[in-house]
Amino acid sequence: MAIHEKSLIRPENITTHDNLIIDGIDVSGDWSTFIRTRVVSDYNEDLEEEIAAMPGGEYIHRCWQCGSCTNSCTVNAENPDFNPRYWIYLIRMGMEDELLRDKDIIWQCVSCNKCTSACPRDVEPEGVMKATAHWMELKGHTPPSNSTIFDDIFTEQVIKYGRIEDGEVLKDFMKKSGQPLMQDWIVQMVKQMIKGLPVMSLMKMGWATIFHPKTKNWAKARDAINEHIAEEHAAQKKALGLESVE
């Protein structure tokens, strides 16, 4: 029988016989299209628990698959393959291989929180996306995404100084993510920024890049934060069955 929703099934799972006669009836082509039988045997029974052990993934078990997250998703509107409801389903079913097909786009969640606002079950899908992206990286399925590189640089500055200086974040990020700083649009932006700017503001900006803005009396908070993060990261690795790297 013809499959009407053929576009929803991956081509490798569809078989069509160009020449087939059954009981004297010609069923060649579309009339003999079959979906291949698929047996999923490689479940990762721990997948849901592993994601739940990552920050943001705590409430994944609440999902009842209504699809409000995908329906409201900013990124889904630009790329239909970005499908939070489906990924949550796969994680809860333990279908790791299927999930890994989308490993290179899950990090693209822009944290607009439309899903978390829309979710009737308080799954906080935005957090689940972040948890899943981090799980991918910790398990070695993907290298650190640009998003993670940015988060790391930003957080390091906050922990070290108490504050960030946005020019320095930009510079560090472009360097660490291997992008040239002298791109046409960045150059144009800086040109437009400098034009019409009073000399005092320019001096202030220059000052900030040399003398990083700092929060006074920050050292004790810094140490306590570092200590806490080290504990949490060790616990996360343990939950994923990974050796804690000292």
Add this chain to the structure above:
Amino acid sequence: MTTLIDKIDRKKKYKKVAYYPGCALEGSAQPYDKSTRAVGKELGLELVEIKDWNCCGAMEVKNIDPEIQTYLSSRVLSDAQHKSKQDVVMAPCNGCYHNLKKAEYDLENKDKSRAVTEKISKKAGHETYKSGDVETIHALDWIKFGYGEEELKAKIKGGLKGLKVASYYGCMYTRPRHIFPEKDQGGDSESTSKPHYMDDLLAIAGAENVEFPLKTACCGGAHTLSDSDMSTKLVLNILEAAEAAGAEVIATECPTCHSGLEMHQIRALKRLSKNTNVKVVYFTQLLGMAMGLSPRKVGLHANISDSVGFMKQKGIT
């Protein structure tokens, strides 16, 4: 519902508040800081900047550790209460505003957030912030209720002369809903699906609000550099929708949105050859100019999106 007594009470409460500018307003969003302070001064609203404030965690720290983000925001609230002796903190940056609200929610509802905040606060040697002690408000609330809309009408000199404005609120001012329990309460409370405080204030200042469907769309700010192609697409949607609605200016209330729109307006032209002419201006800059402050006083020259000549042409400055 807001009663008259609530109104009078809020007016008194917001007259002098703790001010939390945050990292962006000290850096790339200096025009927002400048115009916020200038408008406050003009209206006789007093700002007490929190001493030694720290970053709220922005959109990044939570991805490393959510409880640290809560702690960072709680420290700001603790300082507002114990060092600045204020029970209201005003944050013009949507990110800061959002995170302080989020911390408030988490400290009220999540045991782990409370435990971690208490542990680190003790080690860091300051008072642990307790949820409910300080009220966090946005610059929009501050002007709308601290000065009053009726009173603002009398303050407008020259005004915005029918300037067609699309008010753009972004994500963090309204989402997720549960961290803003005071919104969607009817009366003059803010709506999370159709926010209107900025529209209201700019209408009083003489602007014409255009019908703009992407008020709370996402500009991709969290990935403005790490996934710039996506951000450019999202920003272009916003710019084009505003132009289609007839807007000459997009008014902003968030430094991340504002610089995102400015940056990707340029990037869309360079990379996709998509040209848009709509100007990007902080709502406090528009309010300030409507009250007769000069473009320099509200930092208009320091915006990347150049609107100095345009405002002059419109007779606004």
